[in-house]
Amino acid sequence: MLHAFYKWASNRVDPFAKNHMEWEGKTHLQQLWSLLFIFPKHTLVLLLVVLVETILTVSLLSFVGFLIDQLEASGPELFWQQNMWLIAGAAIAFLLAKPLFSIAYEVLISLTLHVNILTATRVTFFDRLLKQDMTFFQKEFAGNLASKTFVGGREVAEMFWAGIGVVVPNVFFAGSLLIALSWLHWYLGVVMLLWIGLFAVLAYVRVPIIRDASKSASDIAHAVNGSVVDVYSNIQTVKLFQGNERANGQFTDQLRGFRVAMIQFRTTVVTSRMLVAVIGACGLATFTGLSLVLWYQQAITTGEVAIVLGFAIRLESKLLEIFAQLTGLFRSYGSFKSTARTMEHSLGLVDDSDAKDFQFNKGLIEFKNVNFAYGQQTAIVKDLNFTLHPGEKVGIVGHSGAGKSTVVNLLLRMYDVEGGAINIDHQNLRNVTQESLRSEIGLVTQDTSLFHRSIFDNISLGSDEATMEEVRAAARRAHALEFIEALVDNKGRRGFEAFVGERGIKLSGGQRQRIALARVFLKNPPILILDEATSALDTKLDADIQEILNDVMKDKTTLAIAHRLTTVARMDRLIVMDKGQITETGTHAELLGKGGLYAELWHNQFYGVKTAETELTPTAAQ
């Protein structure tokens, strides 16, 4: 029953609902506000509950004073007679209403709001980052982004708890006390106002200091976290080039900086808390003295002295609580701002509002005067013009750095061209949605990254409906079935159920590439891009897979990049690139006949580069 109630309460809002949060052109406070009030109706109900609960608490404290006065005035004989109904009414109010509102507060804040704001914020952050283009991800540490998504979400949820759950109720409380005390005697109201004012000044002066110290510590923490993830994800390079000792030294240096920043932050907090304690004690002493003086002058009754002291003691602890929460709030806010700066980074590549879904027709690909420089000065691709006819298989070759992968990235619209246009089936890539475009293109790259998921999930990535039979068939076609069936992971899961390690480290390069091929076989897209698709395979396997690829490519427009020229030699046509431009084009035989760059590359691949040739030829060496 209770369990069902909790479930009901936590399902009052949907944290996974699409939230169109605007990041650009907003201040950090506005961004935070949108997240704190992501569920506005329930938050308003919470505030209402808090208000009623505060009024009940203040009434309870006042009732104590009233009781004392009545006890004094009536004496034991008449007290019950005169106050029976009042006491019964108060008992009902305090025994029923107060616990009821306290429970409503707990359920609303913990189950309905906090956990769902935490989830919804993370969903919002993740969604935002996914929309960023490749340039963004090349500049940012993956670990840093992961940390911002998670820690940023936690900070927002904590600010909600501290701000709306604690500071706001305590401000309500202080406001109610101010009204109640002023009503008792205006002197008390003035002292109360001074006390709160002094506290506000202290908060005004100290909180920015704490906030800045917190921001430095949080920035350093994010950076340290990012480089630790960097070390772990490049562990092989670290072990080979940097060595444990140096990596350790680098980490310790960074942690030292973080420790200093943390100590500075803690120092500002401790000093502030000391000041708050002093102001609290002074206020308490003033109220005690003033209420006794007023009682002596018969301006207030004995019961009212009890009320004043009760108020003052409660208020002192509330002020301490507010300050503690404010420091936490501003620390979280400092960290949130760092997250917000990442989130508000403008999206480099956004689908037009009127972008249509890409409609595949025959697979005619046209590059028209394409220019691109990764947003920099030096052009990487210059005035590129070529056409891939439907079903045509074209290979791109050229020296390393010629711009071959850049062409592929542009075709996949990982970047927008900076000049000219790319059309597929007469649709400019700029005018179609990115997802619909990519769903029609299959890519196998030299850098096959696998997710730390099962082999089945890795192959069926993007093909949610795929059955085990289809996945097996794709794996068989990619010559991957044999090794997949022999796999056992460290939790004893076998075959297609086995998990590959992060980035697929438990598999060899060739095995990873075969998984990637199986992925494309399963997806069976009408356009195929092979970027060094078989580079990690040995010559025998390369030949086998090549045969399968030839079969798969049959009715698809295909663009292939390969350094191993035998892989692309049999393509319908070859495009030779040099320094971002097309220098030659033709079939393998035509290009060999021309004796240009392709012929040179081919020659070098089979007979070695000139220097080696000269060194190895006895006559030349003499």
Ligand SMILES: Nc1ncnc2c1ncn2[C@@H]1O[C@H](COP(=O)(O)OP(=O)(O)OP(=O)(O)O)[C@@H](O)[C@H]1O
């Ligand atoms: N994200 C990037 N930002 C800036 N410059 C880049 C980026 N990616 C690649 N480049 C530059 O663009 C040029 C072409 O790179 P690209 O990867 O397209 O060449 P490639 O012909 O595919 O080389 P390889 O055969 O070695 O893979 C290189 O000078 C490279 O430094």
